[in-house]
Amino acid sequence: MTDRDKPSPATDCVHAGETHLPAGMGINTPVVTSTAFDYREGGVRYPRYANALNHEVVAGKIAALEGAEAARVTASGMGAISAVFLSLMKPGDHAVILDGLYGGTTDLIEGLLEPMGLRFSTWDGDPASLAGLFEDDTRLLMVESPTNPLLSIVDLAATAAVTREHGVVSFIDNTFATPILQRPIEHGFDLVMHSATKYLGGHSDLLCGALAGTRELIEAIHPDIVRLGATLNGQDLALLERSIKTLAIRVERASDNAGLLAQRLEDHAGVECVFHPGLAGHPGHSVAASQMSGFGAMLSFRLDDSVDPAGFLESLRLIRPAVSLGGVETTISQPSKTSHAKIGDEKRAALGIDDRLMRLSVGIEGVDDLWDDLDRALGGSSL
Numbered sequence: 001m002t003d004r005d006k007p008s009p010a011t012d013c014v015h016a017g018e019t020h021l022p023a024g025m026g027i028n029t030p031v032v033t034s035t036a037f038d039y040r041e042g043g044v045r046y047p048r049y050a051n052a053l054n055h056e057v058v059a060g061k062i063a064a065l066e067g068a069e070a071a072r073v074t075a076s077g078m079g080a081i082s083a084v085f086l087s088l089m090k091p092g093d094h095a096v097i098l099d100g101l102y103g104g105t106t107d108l109i110e111g112l113l114e115p116m117g118l119r120f121s122t123w124d125g126d127p128a129s130l131a132g133l134f135e136d137d138t139r140l141l142m143v144e145s146p147t148n149p150l151l152s153i154v155d156l157a158a159t160a161a162v163t164r165e166h167g168v169v170s171f172i173d174n175t176f177a178t179p180i181l182q183r184p185i186e187h188g189f190d191l192v193m194h195s196a197t198k199y200l201g202g203h204s205d206l207l208c209g210a211l212a213g214t215r216e217l218i219e220a221i222h223p224d225i226v227r228l229g230a231t232l233n234g235q236d237l238a239l240l241e242r243s244i245k246t247l248a249i250r251v252e253r254a255s256d257n258a259g260l261l262a263q264r265l266e267d268h269a270g271v272e273c274v275f276h277p278g279l280a281g282h283p284g285h286s287v288a289a290s291q292m293s294g295f296g297a298m299l300s301f302r303l304d305d306s307v308d309p310a311g312f313l314e315s316l317r318l319i320r321p322a323v324s325l326g327g328v329e330t331t332i333s334q335p336s337k338t339s340h341a342k343i344g345d346e347k348r349a350a351l352g353i354d355d356r357l358m359r360l361s362v363g364i365e366g367v368d369d370l371w372d373d374l375d376r377a378l379g380g381s382s383l
Helices: 009-015 052-068 076-090 104-111 127-133 156-165 215-227 232-243 247-266 283-292 309-315 345-351 367-377
Strands: 068-072 094-098 119-124 138-144 169-173 191-194 209-213 271-275 298-303 331-333 357-361
Touching: 009 052, 009 138, 009 247, 052 068, 068 215, 076 104, 076 138, 076 169, 076 209, 076 215, 076 367, 104 169, 119 127, 127 156, 138 156, 156 169, 209 215, 247 271, 247 298, 247 367, 283 309, 309 367
Parallel strands: 094 119, 094 138, 138 169, 169 191
Antiparallel strands: 068 209, 191 209, 271 298, 298 357, 331 357
């Protein structure tokens, strides 16, 4: 197969998964709002089973984008993660997780899964140390790359090689990169998930998640998605399908903006350091360049001691302090008070997540407008 035998991600965003219907129905997927279907025709259909028309179309689009055999759309990213752990592990089983995962994932593990008898070890991200953490009953490895909120990078190919050698399922949260910039299955990963609330939805108005992987794994996880009720309704699926059609142009524009802002922030007297894999000094820059087609629209930076965090946030006029990320608008947050608030003070300190750390989700606005807002809030002391 040549490269041209497969459509580009931008084309898959628009056309993958679509169903050709009678001409009178137009070119858009109709919104199926029904929760009742005739069970005598085509098997039992029910929205909670994720097998109605809108489910199938959106899942097909996500599978194509990730280069996966199959996919499922869920009611949230945490719904997807919960279904993976509960499907592939049983009490007494062991999993390895990357140190510094999203705080909600850590809270799921500590608040629900460990009390149920599932066991976990943390990994520092070095492929050379991974095999030493595996046990006879290790079932799963979960990572993020880039990570939330410090934008650390995991070598996906090297990591997947280790998990395959030991028969461990490799699972990645690909929310920050999106399939536009990174397709982990091409590097050997088994399962990919998204908080589709973020870039796939892209407009800060949907709550949803997604899983993609081998057909065998997706079918094994599917029953627990159904049991958990972690499925989406037809109207939200239609909005998600519409949003994904513009995913490529949104991500590319926002990623370009983030790269420029990261460079400018790095030179600002009000900023102590910047975390963005596109910067040449980032420790994961070369690995990111080898496995990503762009460096993403997320960055974090630590304010200099001379800048008051509360005053900085109050001074912003265009950029909104807000939870979540991945929308067309630029937002900023303090992970210590939002995404990682449920992690203990000692753990946050060990990760370097304090009140001076700011996570910036860069949108598609004019980059100079964004820079003017940041520069003014930082005291206008760019070098």
